[in-house]
Structures are given as structure tokens and as C-alpha cells.
Amino acid sequence: MYAGALMATVKKLSAGVIRTDREMADGRTIRYYDSTPAEHSAIDQRPKEAQPEIGQMRYDALLGEWVSMAAHRQARVFLPPKEMCPLCPSQGELLTEIPENNYEVVVFDNRSPSFRPPSTDWKLPVIDSLNTPDGQAAGKCEVVCFTPHHEGCFADLSPQQVRAVMEAWRDRTRELSQDPYIAHIAPFENRGEEVGVTISHPHGQIYAYSFIPPRTQKHLEIARAHHAKTGRVLMDDIVAREIHDDVRIIARNKQWIAYVPYAARYPFEIHVAPLKPVADLALISDIAADAFPEIALEVLKRLDGVFGMPMAYMASWHQAPVREGHDVLRLHWQITSVRRAPGKLKYLAGSESAFGAFIMDMNPEQSAEQLKNVQL
């Protein structure tokens, strides 16, 4: 046994959620989020393993973007059978990432991270075209287990469970924002082997980047230009248009609205935004957080209902970067599905991948109609 295993820190969050931190055998942290009181004293019994070294970031001078190299990830766990699932609770001989034999929601440091905490004197290299030096792939990667149950999916969670997940996202955003090397926090979920999921247990991830990722940077620039020209926040105007047009709204409650965006890029694409706009998850009110499970579950059930089959999707939280853009960017949840028909996927092929130009195989209004017509 090692010293860290004895320590547990406990923290009270909103909605009665308690966070309990424990150290894993290799020094990583696991955080239990419980809406029902639970003690977490189980110790990670696995042998201590060395953690991978920090990867490298190289500057792609052709496109002006950072690319991260994480060669150690090549050997990461790939579609393990249920009886070897690392995200299930530990049971008898099976020692997983979660030492307890049950849990509600956990967040732990990814064992095969694309980004890691850098050395203390780290700074993002100054960008100067081909003269830009390589950097450490600084950042943090965390895994969010939505449920102890291996089968099922986010849409099957209870509202209480979704609320606990929301609390974990808020808490992680708040805490990761304190790290001086974190520039942007991106919670997301990939669901379905069709989008590259390597472990089927329902889970999401949080990537905390040391740079503003390219698509967020573009959001930021566009939103700044809109603000400079109109004095208004772009996302507020976008939500106002959706409410005005009305035809693409697929769900709403007192705190949230869900719509297929006017210029959707994917056969099924849903944006979910709080009606009281905020810049990031840390700033969301308890009232909005409490109302999230209802709309989240409705939206995902509609998505699965379109073809009566589990839908492969990516769901990602877009929020303002940690130290920039709080005046012009607004939090929202983007769900995009590549399934365009029961037996057909949309691929990001030549036009999308190589040139960035998206072709939509259906009209957004048609997609919204199909989602609205699902009987829940």
C-alpha cells in the first residue's frame, strides 16, 4: 500500500452531489460524484504502473494549427469484452479503473491521455510559422463514466444520474480553469463504434487543451466580428432566429431550447442552449442545471427514435475559452450524428475532410421534422 491511498478529500457541490477524491495506484486521481451518500474507501489494488510520458505538440505551418503527437496511445485499450471492461466497477478478480464495486458517476485521469500536465516552467511556444519550436502536449484528459452499468447509454440514465453528470461537468470546468496552462475545456461524448468508440461502456471525456483548439478559435473570431459590428452576442442572435423561425425547434423547457441549426452540417444535428445565456459550464445556474436532464434525455431519445436504433453521435460542450471570449461566446451542447439512414453513414470524406466544405444530404427542416415526429 502507498500513502496516497489513505487520503480522501470530500467536497459538497450543488443538488446534493458529493465529490470524493481518491488516488489511484499509479498516482492518478479518481473523483466520485454521488447524489446519494456513499463512502468510497476501496483502494486501487492493481500494481503500480508507470504513466506515459508527455507527448509532443508540433506546429502545422501549412494550416497554422497545433497537432499533438501521442504515440503511446497507439496501444490503448480497444473494444474490450464486457468482462474486461476497465470502466465497470471492480468485482472480485476484475480490477478496473474504478476500485469501488459500485459508483454513480466518476471522473478520472485518462490512462492513455493525449495531453498531460507539463513541466512547471512550461509556456505555449510562440508561433512563428516554420520557426515555431515544438512544445510539450500540455493539458489534461479525463474520462467521465456516466453509470456503473456496462450496457445502455446516456439516454437510458435517470434524470438524477444526468444531474450528477452535469454537476461533474460544472465542477471539472471550474477546477480545470484554475490550472494556469489550461486554455480551453471541452467535455464531449463519442457514442457508437461508427464514430470510433474504443470502449462501449457509457462514458464521455474531457479534453483540457493548453491552446484554443482551431474550431473554437474560429467561433471566437466570428463572434468577435459580429460583436464589433452589431454590439450583440452572436449566439444570442442565433437562438433568437431559431425561436423566431420556430420550425427547427425540437424540444424546450423553461431553461433550455433544442433545435436543428439553420445551417446544420450533419444529417442529424441538434444544438441545446440555455435560455439564459452564459459563457461556460462553471457559470450555469443551479436552476438551469436542474432543468438540463429533462431536455437532454428528450433530445437523445428523439435521436434514437428516428430510425428505432441506437444512433452513433458525438455530443460536445462548446463554451468560452478559460481566459478569452467570455464577452462574445456562449455555452451550448452540440450533438451531431453521422447516420443518414439505417444502413448508411455520412463520412467526412473529400469535401469535408480535405477542403472543410460540408455537404448536407437532407434539409435541416426535414431532419427537425423527423426528430419532432418521434413518439416518446
Add this chain to the structure above:
Amino acid sequence: MYAGALMATVKKLSAGVIRTDREMADGRTIRYYDSTPAEHSAIDQRPKEAQPEIGQMRYDALLGEWVSMAAHRQARVFLPPKEMCPLCPSQGELLTEIPENNYEVVVFDNRSPSFRPPSTDWKLPVIDSLNTPDGQAAGKCEVVCFTPHHEGCFADLSPQQVRAVMEAWRDRTRELSQDPYIAHIAPFENRGEEVGVTISHPHGQIYAYSFIPPRTQKHLEIARAHHAKTGRVLMDDIVAREIHDDVRIIARNKQWIAYVPYAARYPFEIHVAPLKPVADLALISDIAADAFPEIALEVLKRLDGVFGMPMAYMASWHQAPVREGHDVLRLHWQITSVRRAPGKLKYLAGSESAFGAFIMDMNPEQSAEQLKNVQL
């Protein structure tokens, strides 16, 4: 029979390639490119069908990009069996897109195009955030059949065949550049069902956009900034670095160089550039065009050799837009493969798709080494 079927126009290109144009039953044009003289008198016997209407372009105000809606494409041909392949030569009862019972290389207008020629008074709408009006999805989409043989792939072509394909790419770039509504020309090939190929017959496509696609726009901005700062062309400096570093070069001849780029984004990514830089395919010299088949075939054979299996890839020509950036952008061919191991693909999932931040699972030098080590 209709009048157009009787007309054929013939044009002499480089390397002894002859282009013969004929009209298809529904009014589309098919262009035969032959390096061995051939007569093309076969008439498209199929019933005349109405062509799809032009789609819509919507401005995505959140990201500042055009998204094209092509709802009619939803019903396009999807993985037809060989005996129903629309890209094989017509044989007996099988009436395909190619009326002749043999051909060398053909280029014809796509039957399910994402873009179509617009009305004569068309102009790209002026972009003004949410006030940007919708536009017609103006442009052209063409199919390039590399060979009459259904089996096989680009890497199996003879050098003479590749030379004819190159001549077709040059010719199409020259001709499409004349259309006043074409802003950018993008020849590309998707290979493998893993990247969404819907017809397995070896073929590529040409997308001629009425706008500069987002990724090309970014290339352009970055190259302009580099030029403004250094007075030099970015791509020239990039190729010079690759030659200097030497470790990532996987093939070269007197006219071309092929390398894994310094900040590669895909497990296997190869850029192929002419050593005498030019802005686009129309400007490439005959000497360079003649030397292309050798390096193209070597590169693709190396790619298939890495795992001893056909490699899913996207191969795309990046060139300067039609009326912009000829001073700062340079032609090159980018081949990217999503296969990271024999049974594993790299997916553009959360980090890449939602945030634009690429994570590479191996080092570019390691990838180059594997490509170089392939015994041809």
C-alpha cells in the same frame, strides 16, 4: 435519338492524349481521354431522365462558413454489386454512365451532384452574419473514372494510364477555371468503404466550388501572412525544410518529392509536391506531368504495403483558388489514411470533429520509416 448524341468534339492535349466529348441521354457531358487513339461513337441508350434541381447553400453564421444542402443526394447509388456498376463500360443489357464498351479514362458530370451550374444572373451572396441570404449551391461536380476495370485501384494503373488521368486533371482545371462562377477546383479520390466510398469502381471526383472552401481559405490566409512577413512562399519553405530534415522523405524523382509532413495529422499522411513549384494543375509543365506516374504509383504502393492490405485513403489536390492566391499558394497532392493498424481506424471524433484539434497516434518519423521500409 436526340440531336446532341450525334455531335462529338475532339481536342488534342499533351502526351498524345485525345479528349472526345459526347452528350449523355440526359444532357450531361462525358469526356473520353485516350492516350491510344479510339473512336467514341456509342450513344447513351438510356431513357432521358430529369436532372436534379440545384441545391441550396446556407451560411453557417456560428462558424462563418457555407454549408451546401443537396437533399436529392440522399437517394444516390450506394455500393452497387459489380454487375450493376454505373462506372463500368456498357455491356449488352447493362447500360452504365459510359455508353462505350471500353474506355481508358473518362470524366463526366456527376448524376447526384452536390453543386450545379447556377442561373446566369447568379452571384455569391454577400456575407453579413445572420443576414446573409441563402444562395444556390453553385458549382460543378464531376466523376473521374481511372480505368474501365471494376477491380483494382489507382495503384494498379499503368504509368500510361496515370499519365492520362493527370492529363484529365490538368484539362479539367483549365476548363473549369473559365467558368465565371467557379472559385476553387478540388480533384480528390476517396478510396475504401472505410472513408465512405459508395461505388467501389476505381474513380475520383472533381468538386468545383463557387466559394473558396474553408480549409483552402485558411491555407490562403496563413500563406499570405507568411509571405507578408518573409517575402517567401510558405509551401516553398515547407518543402525546403522537408529536404533539409530528410528523415520524412519517402520517395522522389527529378520532378517530384513525397514526404510525411513534419506535423502530420493522420497515421499515414503523404504530401507529394512538384520540385518546380506551380500554383495549380493548369500550370504544371509537361515534364512534371510525365514524371508524376512514377512517384504516384510508388507512393500508393508503399501505402498499401505498410500492412500488406489495401489502405483506405483520401487523396486530394490542393491548389490556388481560380482567381486568388496564385502568388502565395502552391500545388500539392495530399494523401491521408485513417488506418492506424490492420484492424484499427483513426476516427475524426470529439477532438478532431468538434474542436478541430488533431491527435496523432504515432510520430511522423515512425510513419515515414514504415512507408520507406516497404519492399516494392
